[in-house]
Structures are given as C-alpha cells and as structure tokens.
Amino acid sequence: MDSIRLRDIERKSWRTYQQDGLTDVQFGGLMLAAAVVAILDQLGTPLWARIAALTVLALLEVAVTMWMRRRYVAPRLGTVKFAPWRVRRTRAMRIMLAVCVLATASLVALTSLSKGLGIALPGDIGAWLIISAVILVPVGGLAVFLDYPRLLLHGGLFVIVEFLHIVVKLPARLPFGGAIVYGVAACVSLAVGIGVYVRFLRVVPRPVLAQGVNAEEDTHDAR
Amino acid sequence: MTRDREPRRIEIDRVIHEPARLLLVAHLYVVESADYVFLMHNTDFTWGNLSSHLSKLEEAGYVEIVKDFLGRKPHTMVRLTDAGRQAFDKYRRQMKGLLADLPE
Numbered sequence: 001m002d003s004i005r006l007r008d009i010e011r012k013s014w015r016t017y018q019q020d021g022l023t024d025v026q027f028g029g030l031m032l033a034a035a036v037v038a039i040l041d042q043l044g045t046p047l048w049a050r051i052a053a054l055t056v057l058a059l060l061e062v063a064v065t066m067w068m069r070r071r072y073v074a075p076r077l078g079t080v081k082f083a084p085w086r087v088r089r090t091r092a093m094r095i096m097l098a099v100c101v102l103a104t105a106s107l108v109a110l111t112s113l114s115k116g117l118g119i120a121l122p123g124d125i126g127a128w129l130i131i132s133a134v135i136l137v138p139v140g141g142l143a144v145f146l147d148y149p150r151l152l153l154h155g156g157l158f159v160i161v162e163f164l165h166i167v168v169k170l171p172a173r174l175p176f177g178g179a180i181v182y183g184v185a186a187c188v189s190l191a192v193g194i195g196v197y198v199r200f201l202r203v204v205p206r207p208v209l210a211q212g213v214n215a216e217e218d219t220h221d222a223r
Numbered sequence: 224m225t226r227d228r229e230p231r232r233i234e235i236d237r238v239i240h241e242p243a244r245l246l247l248v249a250h251l252y253v254v255e256s257a258d259y260v261f262l263m264h265n266t267d268f269t270w271g272n273l274s275s276h277l278s279k280l281e282e283a284g285y286v287e288i289v290k291d292f293l294g295r296k297p298h299t300m301v302r303l304t305d306a307g308r309q310a311f312d313k314y315r316r317q318m319k320g321l322l323a324d325l326p327e
Binding site: 004006009010012013016075076077078079080081082083084204208209 | 298
C-alpha cells in the first residue's frame with residue numbers, strides 16, 4: 001500500500017486528471033489560433049473577421065479536447081466529484097484566468113488602436129512587461145494552486161512570443177513573422193501536450209471491468 | 224484462584240480497519256463521490272475485489288451506491304455516507320490515540 005496520508009491521496013487523485021496532456025494541447029491550440037489570426041492580419045483581413053476567426057478556432061479546439069477527454073480519458077480515469085473546497089478553488093482560478101486573458105486581449109487591442117485614439121502607452125518594454133505580468137500572474141497561480149507546474153511552460157512561451165512581437169517587432173521585420181512566432185510556440189505546446197497524451201494512453205489502459213462491461217458503461221448488475 | 228476474564232479488546236471498527244477497505248474509504252473521504260473506474264484506477268483493485276469491499280461497506284451503511292444514467296449509459300457513483308465519514312473520523316482518532324503513545 002502506498003502512502004495513506006489523506007492529503008497525498010487527494011492530491012494524487014487531483015493530479016491524475018492533469019496527466020492526460022489535453023490542457024497543454026488546449027494552450028497549443030490557442031497559440032495556433034493566434035498564428036492563424038496573425039496570417040489573416042498579414043493578409044489585411046478586417047478586425048471583426050480576425051476576432052470571429054479567433055473565437056471560432058478557440059471554441060473548436062475546446063470542443064475537440066473535451067470530446068477527446070470524454071471519449072478516451074474518462075473511460076480510463078473514471079468520474080469523480082472533488083470536494084467542494086477543491087471545486088471552489090478551481091472555479092476561482094478559472095475566473096481569475098479568464099479576467100486576465102480579457103485584460104491581455106484589451107491591452108493588445110489598446111496597443112493596436114492607441115495611435116488612432118491618441119493614447120500614449122508606456123514604451124514597448126513597459127507594454128510587454130504589463131502583458132507578461134497579466135498572463136504570468138494567473139498562470140503561475142494556477143500552476144501552484146492546481147498542482148500543475150507545466151502551465152509555467154506555456155506562460156513562459158507566451159511571454160517570449162509577446163517579447164518578439166512587441167519589443168523585437170518581428171511581424172514588421174519578417175513576412176508572416178507574427179504567425180511564425182505563434183506557430184513555433186504552438187508547436188512546442190502541442191508537442192508537449194500530444195506527447196503527454198500519447199504516453200497517458202499507453203500507460204493507463206482501459207480497466208478490465210466485469211465480464212461484458214466496458215469502461216464507458218458500467219452496469220447496475222455487475223455487482 | 225484465577226478468575227475467568229474476557230480478554231481485553233480495543234474497540235476498532237473492523238469494517239474500516241481491513242487494509243483494502245481502509246484505502247478505499249480514504250479515497251472516498253477526500254472526494255464527494257467517485258465511480259468504479261476512478262476507484263479501480265486509484266487503488267489498483269480489480270473489479271471483483273472492489274465490488275466485494277464496496278458491498279461490505281454498503282452493508283455497514285458506510286457507502287451509498289447511486290445508480291443513474293450518463294446520457295443513455297448506466298453509470299454508478301459511490302459516495303461515503305455521513306455515517307461512513309463519522310466512522311472514519313472516529314477510526315482516525317482511535318488510531319492516533321492508540322499509536323501516539325507507543326514508545327519508539
């Protein structure tokens with residue numbers, strides 16, 4: 001028998017659900033969506049179309065990962081309702097992350113509209129530091145409170161991407177520079193996520209249930 | 224003259240005290256509810272083993288087995304009852320009290 005410390009058992013149960021790599025795939029998908037938007041930007045697509053494309057792509061990748069989770073992960077890990085304190089903490093962190101993503105999007109929009117609106121922004125490095133802080137603080141918080149250290153990798157990638165965008169101004173120097181930077185970051189995140197996911201599928205087999213029962217549908221009569 | 228005396232017994236809940244069930248109850252204690260697959264994955268029990276121990280816990284009134292449907296598929300969730308939680312709390316206190324005074 002392994003450790004029977006309740007704290008360890010709860011933590012291990014929780015972390016099990018982070019081991020499928022699909023959250024990493026979601027981060028990679030978001031970066032990929034940003035790369036597509038950068039390509040549209042380079043092609044002169046209007047702002048509303050870029051926002052629509054980003055929204056559709058983001059929703060699509062969330063839907064795909066949710067389907068993968070339901071189809072391939074749930075039958076292996078089962079279903080659990082965590083304790084209310086864990087649920088509350090997760091919800092608070094998600095709200096915090098959503099607020100910070102919105103703040104980042106607003107900052108990016110403000111940066112692109114600042115000339116037209118006559119708003120003076122802090123220099124490039126100032127803007128980059130603000131955007132980095134807005135992303136890194138919630139991602140760091142999530143990494144600690146959700147016991148999910150890999151989130152720091154994705155947060156770090158985002159900070160590097162924004163540095164290349166805002167400070168180095170790569171999109172202006174290189175054709176499709178923005179798309180390339182987001183694309184490379186997306187490849188890193190996706191490679192990590194897909195690697196973890198494939199490993200998860202290999203290491204965690206579908207459990208053998210009672211005869212005639214598969215992992216997707218347990219049965220009332222199995223006992 | 225010797226007197227027949229009952230041997231001293233420690234009042235430990237034998238339903239929970241059994242190592243496999245202790246592990247099972249500990250896993251159910253830290254969550255609200257879980258299904259069979261989750262419990263099998265986290266305890267490394269087989270289906271039969273798990274069913275057998277859950278039956279004993281259910282007989283003691285320590286777990287509740289809720290059968291419903293996820294979409295059109297039957298789905299069974301297991302949760303510790305209030306009596307189960309109280310019994311586990313009591314067991315923890317007893318074991319702490321019992322073992323804390325032992326010399327190293």
